[in-house]
Amino acid sequence: MWIHEPPPTLTRREALRRGLLAAAGLAIAGAAPGRAQMPAPKAKSVIQIWMWGGPCQIDTFDPKPDAGEEYTGPLNEAIPTNVDGIRMGQLMPNLATMADKLAILRSVTHGVNAHETASYIVQTGQDPEDRLVYPSVGAVVSRFKGYDGAYEGQIPPYVVLTKSQGRFSEAGFLGPNYKPFVTGGDPNRNPFTVEGIVAAGINEKRQRTRRDLLHALDTLGNLMSRNPQFEDMEDAEERAYDLILGDGAAVFDLSQETDEVRERYGRNTFGQSCLAARRLVEQGVPYVTINYGGWDTHKRHFETMNQKLPQMDQGMAALLADLSERGLLDSTIVWWGGEFGRGPKVQWEEPWNGGRSHHGACFSTVLAGGGFRGGVAVGESDATGSEVAERPIHPRDIIRAIYEQLGIDPDGHMPNPRGLDLTVMPPSEGGGRLDEIL
Numbered sequence: 001m002w003i004h005e006p007p008p009t010l011t012r013r014e015a016l017r018r019g020l021l022a023a024a025g026l027a028i029a030g031a032a033p034g035r036a037q038m039p040a041p042k043a044k045s046v047i048q049i050w051m052w053g054g055p056c057q058i059d060t061f062d063p064k065p066d067a068g069e070e071y072t073g074p075l076n077e078a079i080p081t082n083v084d085g086i087r088m089g090q091l092m093p094n095l096a097t098m099a100d101k102l103a104i105l106r107s108v109t110h111g112v113n114a115h116e117t118a119s120y121i122v123q124t125g126q127d128p129e130d131r132l133v134y135p136s137v138g139a140v141v142s143r144f145k146g147y148d149g150a151y152e153g154q155i156p157p158y159v160v161l162t163k164s165q166g167r168f169s170e171a172g173f174l175g176p177n178y179k180p181f182v183t184g185g186d187p188n189r190n191p192f193t194v195e196g197i198v199a200a201g202i203n204e205k206r207q208r209t210r211r212d213l214l215h216a217l218d219t220l221g222n223l224m225s226r227n228p229q230f231e232d233m234e235d236a237e238e239r240a241y242d243l244i245l246g247d248g249a250a251v252f253d254l255s256q257e258t259d260e261v262r263e264r265y266g267r268n269t270f271g272q273s274c275l276a277a278r279r280l281v282e283q284g285v286p287y288v289t290i291n292y293g294g295w296d297t298h299k300r301h302f303e304t305m306n307q308k309l310p311q312m313d314q315g316m317a318a319l320l321a322d323l324s325e326r327g328l329l330d331s332t333i334v335w336w337g338g339e340f341g342r343g344p345k346v347q348w349e350e351p352w353n354g355g356r357s358h359h360g361a362c363f364s365t366v367l368a369g370g371g372f373r374g375g376v377a378v379g380e381s382d383a384t385g386s387e388v389a390e391r392p393i394h395p396r397d398i399i400r401a402i403y404e405q406l407g408i409d410p411d412g413h414m415p416n417p418r419g420l421d422l423t424v425m426p427p428s429e430g431g432g433r434l435d436e437i438l
Helices: 012-030 115-124 137-145 204-217 219-224 228-245 247-251 259-265 269-282 301-325 395-406
Strands: 045-051 078-080 087-089 102-108 158-161 287-292 332-337 363-369 376-378 388-390
Touching: 045 137, 045 269, 102 388, 102 395, 115 137, 115 395, 137 158, 137 287, 137 395, 158 269, 259 269, 259 301, 269 287, 269 301, 301 332, 301 363, 332 395, 363 395
Parallel strands: 045 287, 045 332, 102 376, 158 287
Antiparallel strands: 078 087, 102 363, 332 363
């Protein structure tokens, strides 16, 4: 079970007091002479659609219909969008009607073809090194916008739907307080049983009975209930039970949505994860990752795409439309992408039978909402989507832009256990700031 608590040597009140003092100190430092003042944040939350395994750039947001069958396979069409000059892959008709909301980055690069290293680079913006393991974007947002910031919600500030991303340490040197709460379960099932909160088959009445019995048997706790040393334990218990029985649990109850809304997102795990993510940011959760697996298509790539791309298209388009209709898109960043792209040249030979390899030289990432400018495509790949032809964009450039929209100073101090003089992000490289979408 995920429980956020201050270090055991501090009471909760003392931790909050110190946090407020630290925040005040950072605010003063940010206004110091010679240091640019951060603009007011435009975004409050992030929904990251993590395409675990690496989606193919030319099948999605950077189609190359003229490259020939050895590159396109049967997906050899590019469809127009609602923005002149921007085309998308043929299996994404819903997203094609929403291009005006998207900032499509077509020249992202890091040159790494190994899942673990590429995931680390894309999720942290840092180059791998032996000295430190840096935290992911979700952990950094949790650190600055979660309980150490202004967030007071019962749901943890960093949530992953529904499986751990693996392949890298999400919290890095920030430590376990900033790891994500991984829901488990399947939001397409009724009910959506969030593993780690409550085991399947244990209903609300049984949970309350168990709690009452536990308290009746806890004679030491009853004797010491007014002892300040027990304050943090009681607070943690209340948080946990709120996730099981209170308002926190209700956020995960997708049966509160109409059948029409659920059908709009798609009655599959990804579509319903998108709906759950909307409900979470609606409650103020700062960072939600949808861990969308199945994109490591070394074999039978096109069979997989015929199933997964329509699901992705429907769920992501419904999410963007729903956020927009509810007035949440302006304050919510939607970040789509994986650790790299796929090899543009199809591997038709055995044993791949039409598969695509890893490809970190050039791939696509998409940003929407949260103050980012939509209706633009930034950067350009070559005629086959193999190499960057114009305007290289590095993962740290994207992450710096996300932090700026959230009001997190990428050049500000990053707390760390060694007391090192670290900034939240290293300086931009290559193309630098993404001024085209800011």
